[in-house]
Amino acid sequence: MARITAGSSRSTPRPCTSSPCSTRTPTGVWAPTGRGPAYGDSVVKLLFPAGLTVADSFTPFNQADLDRFDADLGSGAVMLLPDQVAARPHLMVAAGKEGKVYLMDRDNMGGYQRCGPTCDDVVQSLPGGTVRGGSYGTPAYFNGQVYYQGAGDVMKAFQVVNGLLSTAPVSQSNVAFGFTGSTPSISANGASSAIVWALQVNAFGTGGPAILHAYDATNLAIELYASNQTGLRDQLDGAVKFTTPTVANGQVYLGTQTSVAVFGLFPVASAPPGAPTNLAATAVSSAQIGLSWTNSPDVATGVKIFRSPDGTHFTQINTVDRNTTSYTDSGLAPLTTYFYLVRATSQAGDSPDSSLASATTLVAPPELEVSDVAVAEVTLAWTRTADDHYTVLQSTDGANFSPVGTVDATVTSVAVTPLAPGTYFYRVQAFSSQGSSALSNTVRATVGPVSVDHSADFASVQDLNANGSVRFVENLVRLTDGGGSEAGTVFATDRAGVRGFRSRFTFRVHEGTTPRADGFTLIIQSNSPTALGPGGGGLGYGPDRPGPTRGIRNSVAIKFDFFDNAGEGTNSTGLFTDGRSPTVPEPGSGDVLVKLDGTGIDLTNQNPKQVDLAYDGTTLTETITDLFTNVSFSTAYRVDIRTMVGSDTAFVGFGGGSGGLTAIQDILSWTYTEQEDNLPPRAPSDLRVVFLQPQDATTSSATLVWKSNNSYTATGYSIERSPDGTHFSPVGSVDASTTSFTDTGLTRGTYSYRVQALGSSANSAVSNVDSVFVGDSTSATVIDHSAGFAGATDLAANGSASFVMNAARLTNGGTGQAGSAFIRDRVGIATFTNTFTFQIRPGSTPMADGLTFTIQAVSPTALGPAGGGLGYGPARPGPARGIRSSIAVKFDVFDNAGEGTNSTGLFTDGRSPTVPGSTSTDVLVNLDGSGIDLKSTDPFRVDMTYDGGTVSVTITDTVTQASVSQAYTIDLVSVVGGNVAYVGFTGGTGGLTAVQDIVNWTFRSP
Structure with a gap:
């Protein structure tokens, strides 16, 4: 497989394949030990044939700490060194999880x-962390050097001189390995031409491939070969922990989960090979073509x-094994034609090209969601994927679906009506003009009261959505399964009323590590049934340490925590809000920590427990009962859940997390019942002005939409308008099945709106307020901050954003920041011109992460995640979303997921x-080689226009005058959901930081 071999080989002593490992001589055995009461965390010398009695030993001074923190010395093996010319000639080395290296006599x-x-x-002794991440294998020795590959470190070589190790590595590699590190092997031609071989097994837990690395033994910075450098040609099967390369007769032997692989030289070729024939291409899916x-x-x-x-300009995408005759190309765009050719290759060169083959990818499955439930009506929305039409399918049992309507490819939202109270399931089927079709996911909607009833078990889970590590197994919900660094959530797919409720669930925490970690939460949130927060001490909800970063926003969580991450103790409950760290309360947050020590409730034991929650609109009462001892504990929290989540309804479910220590966390049963008798109708939410339409030269109409939130007791809606955002008057009303209204006769000015649900005996609370600026045909709408941002009262600053030094500062050099600044009133976006200057400065070295110009329909206070999310979206690709109904043009200076360090x-x-x-249909543009370096700290001017179909962008370095342009084809009105929206900026930092300023800005809309 590989291209590297040696004329002859010598290998190190027999490697460690389990822990602890021993080294044997004709008179004794030296072995490190793990945790235990006698000779725990020690290296012992055992004599034989005298019954393997302990003749000598070494135990570190901090053995008690090693035992307490599961940092035993026995994770790594000892290695005997050749006799030294020194006062102590008979030496050996040992290292364990602490990463400290001991040289012993x-x-x-x-x-x-x-x-x-x-x-x-x-x-x-070399200090703790010398082998970063600890040693879980055997070191190697060659020509006076000891080689260690830690579980979270690069490979390091230490010189042995005069009976001592060098205190710093004499060379080290550039590739960091994960858990479990590696046991290196060495091949050499006598005392020269030495190669250090190491197997990287980071992916053992997911079945991913192992990677074989080869380094120059005299300078580990020189990597001679890696099996992932040749595409799929040398790709190994699934990785196995503690596997060691074995070198013999010029070949390297490796064991994987399914095979034994042998690396060596290919036969010598005197001429290039012949061309492959019969190339064929077939569409497999919307993102794959098979060859x-x-x-x-x-x-x-x-x-x-x-x-x-295009069939003319070809780029190599991979290399496969010489015996391979098929390949699946992935990551392709839907409904797109691609052309292919293949060439055989050898040491003598490449073959001629094969014949061409082409195929067109299939239509992509739409992403379907329930956007609202009203009286007798369900509103559906989906992502646009088809170029012909969509068919909407409905079911009452989740199994048997029938068409209820067909719409053309430009429509991505429908209202299904009339519907009787009950539960319905929906799918959308997308059709392409080439004849392919694809089904969306299935969604569920309940018209009328919502309840969750898994009082018996979770044998049927049609009403639940699992995310991250969550699995439905053994008729229960498993939040974490004992694996490390897990985060999982599960939510009911129907939004439930949160103004008053009762909920009961039983859970059991068991197995995993000793001690177990970390815990779980019951979560009420208004984002999505796919919401997922961080793992570890974040419990699937928020960060694992207090700070500015947030997890699941617009939320309330009750936690059940059995590991101390930030001072909360190992046995606690409490209430936390808005995605903050569920460890200890942040000052001024109103969050509450309740320690359970001394209450009779011990979350660290494996007993099943029951939790009862009751909420009356003001006080949330929590009772925990140990079902084995029958001991109970109660506490209460004053909390306005409706305000915290921003709605009268929300998604309810659970989140769980584990880190380096783990647990199996099971929800055994769960019920949730709304308690809304005698309450007014639910308030409408998500009020938006979506369209402005000129009526004549001086007047316009504004169209509003809102969500009903399954307000099944509403009799209608009242719409109110204000010229100043404070004094509102009714301007119209609609019946309970209508969630839109058009206000006419508006002259130039700013208008604010709100909506209220009407009831038979009382009306609801009012919705959010949404504002829009109405222009006329005589003059344009202009946002003018060309001179800076002094007195920027027309903008809302959110998160880390502020107005300082005449600039809009999105991040100020702090870690974990997310900031946004948006115009307070919606403006027209059907066509526009836009110019701004920004500057990104350290912060840290390197700087991170970047900023965006964003157009969005949500709110002037909209704010997305920090870090690589740039205050706009998640930091990693996946199903989660940040600011919905939006577009963002980004300016990115840090590589979080393969985007590079200089991209738009x-x-x-x-x-x-x-x-x-x-x-x-998102687009990434790498700016390397364009003359624009966003990391330069120069101010950059951005000129942007939209003509109704294309966003054109030019970025200019104001110092060097270099410039580069991009054009993006997009139906902005369709993506945002209207021809008016909020415009502004977002920015983010993570562990690395930057000061990110918008220096000036002018936006003009006709």
């Missing part, structure tokens, strides 16, 4: 001194695969502004 190992960090009686061909009988080392968008691009609907998703 085999004749006098040092015992257990217990007197502090400087009195371990060994020849030498097949016939190889020439000539000797080849691999087959190169090339792709083209257009992203939509709150998706991660890193790299485009496989089913999205």
Whole structure:
């Protein structure tokens, strides 16, 4: 497989394949130990044939801490060194999870001194973290150097001189390995031409491939080979922990989960191979095309695969094994034609090209969601994927679907009506003009009262959506399954009323590590049934440490926490809000921590427990009962859940997390019942002005839409308008099945609106307020901050954003920041011109992460995630969303997911502004080589226009005058959901930071 071998080979002593490992001589055995009461976390010398009695030992001074924190010395093996010319000639090395390297005298190992960090009686100790992440294998030795590959470190070589190790590595590699590190092997031609071989097994837990690395033993910075450098040609099967390369007779042998792989030299080729024949291409899905061909009988080392968008300009996309005759090309755009050719290759060169083959990808499945439930009506919305039409399918049982309507390819939202009270299931089928079709996901909507009833078990889970690590197994919900670094959530797919409710659930935490970690939360949130927060101490809800970063926003969570991450203790409950860290309350947040020590409730044990929650609109009462001991504990929280989540309805469910320590966390049963008798109708929410339409030269009409929130007791809606945002008067009303209104006769000025549901005995609370600026045909709408942002009262600053030094500062150099600044009133976006200047400065070195110009229909206070999310979307691609109904043009200076450190691009609907998703129409533009370097700290001017079909962008470095342009084809009105929206900027930082300023800005809309 590989191209590297050696004339002859010598390998290191037999490697460690489990932990702990021992080293044997004709008279004894030296072995490290794990945790235990006798000789725990020690290295012992056992004599034989005298019954393997302990003849000598060494125990670190901090053995008690090693035991308490599961940092045992026995995770790594000892290695005996060749005899040294020194006062102590018989040496050996040992290292464990602490990453400290001990050099010991085999004749006098040092015992257990217990007197502090400087009195371990060994020849030498290199400090903790020398082997970062700890040692889980055996080091290697060659020509006076000891080689360690830690579980979270690069490979390091330490020189042995005069009986001591060098205190710093004499060389190190550039590739960091994850858990479990590696046991290196060495091949050499006598004392020269040495190669260090190491197997990277980071992907063992997911079945991903192992990676074989080869380094120059005299300088580990020189990587000679890696099996992932040749595409699929040398790709190994699934990784296995503690596997060690074995070198013999010029070949390297490796074990994987399914095979034994042998690396060595290919046969010598005297001429290039013949061309492959019979190339064929077939569409597999909306993002994949399958290829097949016939190889020439000539000797080849691999087959190169090339792709083209036009049949003329080809780019190599991979190389596969010489015996491979098929390949699946992935990550393609839907409904797009691609052309392919293949070439065989060898040491003598490439073959001629094969014949061309082409195929067109299929239509992508739409992403369907329930956008609202009203009286006798369900509103559906989906992503646009078809170029012909869509068919909407309905079911009452989730299994048998029937068409209820067909719409053309430009329509992505419908209202299904009339509907009787009950539960309905929907799908949308997308059709392409080429004849392919694809079904969306299935969604569920309940017209009328909503309840969750899994009082018996979770045998049927049609009403639930699982995210992250969550699995439905054994008729229960498993939030985490004992794996490390997990985060999972599960939510009911119907929005439930939150003004008053009762809920009961039972849970059990068991197995995993000792101690177990971390815990779980009951979550009420208004975002999406796919919402997912961080793992570890974040419990699937918020960050694992207090700070400015947020997890699931617009939310309330009750936690059940059995590991101390930030001072909360190992047995606590409490109430946390708006995605803050569910560890300890942040000052001024109103969050509450309740420690359970001494209450009779111990969350660290494995007993099943029951939780009862009751909410009356003001007080949330919590009772925890241990079902084994029958001990109960109650507490209460004063909380306005409606205000916290921003709606009278929300998604209810659970989140769980684990980190380096783990647990199996199971929800065994769950019920949730709305308690809304005698309450007014639910308030409408998400009020938006979506369209302005000129009526004549001086007047216009404004169209409003809102969500009913399944307000099944409403009798109608009253619409109110204000000229100043304070004094409102009714301007119209509609019946309970209508969730839109058009206000006419508006002259130039700013108008604010709100809506109220009408009831038979009382009216609801009012909705949010939404504002729009109405122009006329005599003059344009202009946002003018060409001179800076002094007195910027027309803008709302959110998160980390502020107006300082005449600039709109999105992030100020702090970590974990997300900031946004949007115009307070909607403006027209059907066509526009837009010019602004921005500057990104350190912060840290390197700087991170970047900023966006965003147009969105949500709110002037809209704010997305921090870090690589740039205050707009998630930091990683996936199903989660940030600011919905939006577009963002990004300016990105840090590589979070493969986007590079100098990129722009257009992203939509709150998706991660890193790299485009496989089913999205988002665009990434790498600016390397363009003359524009966003990391330069120069001010950049951006000139942007939209003509109704194309967003044209020019970026100019105001110092060098270099410029580059991009054009993005997009139906902005369709994506945003109207011809008026909020315009502004977002920015984010993570662990690395930047000061990100908008220096000036002018936006003009006819």
